[in-house]
Amino acid sequence: MNMTTETIEAMERPPVTMASRLEGELLEVSMGPQHPSTHGVFRMNVALEGEIVRKLKPVFGYLHRNHEQIGEHTSYLGSMPYTDRLDYFCSMSNNWAYALSVEKLAGIEVPERAEYLRVILAELTRLQNHASLLGFLLSDMGAWGTPLMYAFREREKILDLFESLSGSRMMCDYMRFGGCRLDASDEWLARAKQIVDRFPEFLDEFEELILGNEIVIGRTQNVGKISAELAINSGITGPMVRASGVNYDIRKVDGYGFYRRFKFRIPLGEHGDTYDRLMMRALEMHESVSILQQAFAQIQPGPVLNPKVKVRAFRPPVGEAYGRIEAPKGELGFYLISDGSPNPYRYRVRPPSFINLTILEDMCLGHTVADVMVILGSVDIVMGEVDR
Amino acid sequence: MIGTGILKGMAVTARNFVGSYFDKERLITVQYPEERTPLPENYRNFPILIYDNDPQAGLRCVACKICEKECPPQCIYIVKSDDKKPDYMGKPQFYPKVFDIDISVCMSCQICVEVCPFEAIKMDKDFELSKRERFDSLLLRREQLSKSNEYYHKIHPVEAAAVDKNLADAAAAAEAKKKAAAEAAAKVAAAKATAAKTTPVPPAAGSSASTSEASS
Numbered sequence A: 001m002n003m004t005t006e007t008i009e010a011m012e013r014p015p016v017t018m019a020s021r022l023e024g025e026l027l028e029v030s031m032g033p034q035h036p037s038t039h040g041v042f043r044m045n046v047a048l049e050g051e052i053v054r055k056l057k058p059v060f061g062y063l064h065r066n067h068e069q070i071g072e073h074t075s076y077l078g079s080m081p082y083t084d085r086l087d088y089f090c091s092m093s094n095n096w097a098y099a100l101s102v103e104k105l106a107g108i109e110v111p112e113r114a115e116y117l118r119v120i121l122a123e124l125t126r127l128q129n130h131a132s133l134l135g136f137l138l139s140d141m142g143a144w145g146t147p148l149m150y151a152f153r154e155r156e157k158i159l160d161l162f163e164s165l166s167g168s169r170m171m172c173d174y175m176r177f178g179g180c181r182l183d184a185s186d187e188w189l190a191r192a193k194q195i196v197d198r199f200p201e202f203l204d205e206f207e208e209l210i211l212g213n214e215i216v217i218g219r220t221q222n223v224g225k226i227s228a229e230l231a232i233n234s235g236i237t238g239p240m241v242r243a244s245g246v247n248y249d250i251r252k253v254d255g256y257g258f259y260r261r262f263k264f265r266i267p268l269g270e271h272g273d274t275y276d277r278l279m280m281r282a283l284e285m286h287e288s289v290s291i292l293q294q295a296f297a298q299i300q301p302g303p304v305l306n307p308k309v310k311v312r313a314f315r316p317p318v319g320e321a322y323g324r325i326e327a328p329k330g331e332l333g334f335y336l337i338s339d340g341s342p343n344p345y346r347y348r349v350r351p352p353s354f355i356n357l358t359i360l361e362d363m364c365l366g367h368t369v370a371d372v373m374v375i376l377g378s379v380d381i382v383m384g385e386v387d388r
Numbered sequence B: 001m002i003g004t005g006i007l008k009g010m011a012v013t014a015r016n017f018v019g020s021y022f023d024k025e026r027l028i029t030v031q032y033p034e035e036r037t038p039l040p041e042n043y044r045n046f047p048i049l050i051y052d053n054d055p056q057a058g059l060r061c062v063a064c065k066i067c068e069k070e071c072p073p074q075c076i077y078i079v080k081s082d083d084k085k086p087d088y089m090g091k092p093q094f095y096p097k098v099f100d101i102d103i104s105v106c107m108s109c110q111i112c113v114e115v116c117p118f119e120a121i122k123m124d125k126d127f128e129l130s131k132r133e134r135f136d137s138l139l140l141r142r143e144q145l146s147k148s149n150e151y152y153h154k155i156h157p158v159e160a161a162a163v164d165k166n167l168a169d170a171a172a173a174a175e176a177k178k179k180a181a182a183e184a185a186a187k188v189a190a191a192k193a194t195a196a197k198t199t200p201v202p203p204a205a206g207s208s209a210s211t212s213e214a215s216s
């Protein structure tokens, strides 16, 4: 146990009286996924009464890389590859959010084909993010390996698509201001379509594997409830807020990109518990598949990059812009202030999983230690994005 | 009934287990060092410098230092030469006396490739780069970075063909321009010669002709 006196004081140990001694003192435990290959390096200071969590304090910052400061010292284009490293599961949607805010700042048009490619890539990202999240969540519950490996098998196919398009599996660095770096060939689109068409097969199999499982239901239903009111007040976004029944999806609200051209539904939860959050991901994947199929049907040949945008010495006009997208984990936004120089004056990231993590304590109080891991898994955090 | 969900899940795993013996789609891993999946055309790892014919004289890089300036983690280090050597179009150009890339810092972002105006730096596909030494063996020098155009064609066939075509077009355009300029110059000279016979040459016309010749 590695606790500083400060944190212990912060947890306000209740005065020891005869009664509380009989009931048992609070035990402080420092726990958390601490291996970089789990959710990241993260610590929770939990005060336990027996097995029940009475207080919980998340401790962030072990993966801090000074992302925003670096962004203020590199050129606008130079920050693009750094955004890949925010949420390293979803580099394509990070690229899009950043490109979107720079395009807003400089008033850049994006060609039609590039918009379609962006939608395709962002939805593929959502598929692989949600699939692996379900795998991780199951592995947090103790279903070691099997569901995760099934999810990774599907994710691998999507990562192969990313690799053959952008050159890298996870650090894609694919989008540029005013479009995309390279065009997708017809073979690539055909291959992607084939993979997407077969994805529902995997979804059905996966749902059969886990969603009816009594242990999964027992461990997730009524665990970690968030009321709709709390969800709105705390500013959480993405599948988390929709699981509480709040109809808020930036794809519908802002209609950025070409999302207004597609027909899709927003799944909404009812109880705001872990099971609803889990189901949100499963249902969203079905909707993503439908968006992808519409996009494959609508995409037309054409240019993918606005030729007016300069590669070297790109200087947007003085001003500020906030561009946001519905990333798989929630609202991902970039706030940029330009003073007319090649570097942004201010570069701020609004990462979804950081803000979603702020209500961890509200979700965990009154549950057992074992539930904390499940609840944390259902938040869907990536520490690269939380700590930046 | 309690337990049916679990049994259903077990049926799925059993199907996958048995299927992995018969169905290729369910068995997707390969035994890596012996078996390899082919790398896609666009795969990128670390930058290399391209040369035509000769590793010393044929380097396309002209040490303009644009890539050094644009590289986000600043892992390129270039020292410009003092003398010039002819490039692929026969124009005298500087060349890099020192060109180092620290690939332990490089993040494979390909921005150097995008900003280079001379098609001189491209991405390699070699990913088996572990080294035994602790210190600067991942700091690649110019000699280690230099790769022939044939090697580039081998790793990125489609892209390299497009690049070669662009370079050939540029060279042809430059050649045509030179020819046109020479013809224009000859015409001007002829006109000058005939004009000189009759009237004195106005100095402005003569000087503008010679500047356009020099700049072309």
Ligand code: SF4
Binding pocket: B060, B061, B062, B063, B064, B065, B066, B067, B068, B078, B115, B116, B117, B118, B119, B120, B121
């Ligand atoms: S590689 Fe290209 S950009 Fe870099 S110094 Fe050489 S010519 Fe200039």
Ligand code: SF4
Binding pocket: B047, B070, B071, B072, B073, B074, B075, B076, B101, B105, B106, B107, B108, B109, B110, B111, B112, B113
């Ligand atoms: S790939 Fe990126 S990080 Fe590597 S040398 Fe080129 S610009 Fe620098």
